[in-house]
Amino acid sequence: MKKYPNPKSPSSSKNAATKKKTEDPKPVSFFDVVYKIARKIPKGRVTTYGAIAEAADIKLTPRMVGWAMNGAGNAKPAVPAHRVVNRNGELSGRQFFATPTLMQELLEQEGVTVKNDKVSDFKTVFWSPGKPKATTATKTVKKKI
DNA sequence: AGTCTGACCTGAT
């Protein structure tokens, strides 16, 4: 993490607009897919990176989801990255926000209780992107049904 | 062209 000159701007600070008019045949970059799913997250609810990766039609790893979130602020409309947490329910990406506490503030604002940088009742506020057979979600919410 | 990193997850020790 030290060899990175610009930790602030992930995509060379070119923002997501880099592909502006270059999209035509296959505009469905894995970025767009993640954004689309993240935007579908209802208010007061959170999901995990792995769940999004599973919901994506394309083969994708949870890591890529987080990486794609880098452009969330640049994406339009802005993607509610604060509603996306890791499988543990921790606000791992809070430090990537404008302020480390912004993520928690937003979550609490929507009614999500955050304790110690972790979502309380994570399983309760957990929301599935739409993939019922989510392996990860199955384990997390296995006792849901 | 090769190397490394990355807001993760899963499995094994």
Added chain:
DNA sequence: GATCAGGCCAGAC
């Protein structure tokens, strides 16, 4: 139960 290591795909230098 906690910790370590590996893996996965894509992008940037």
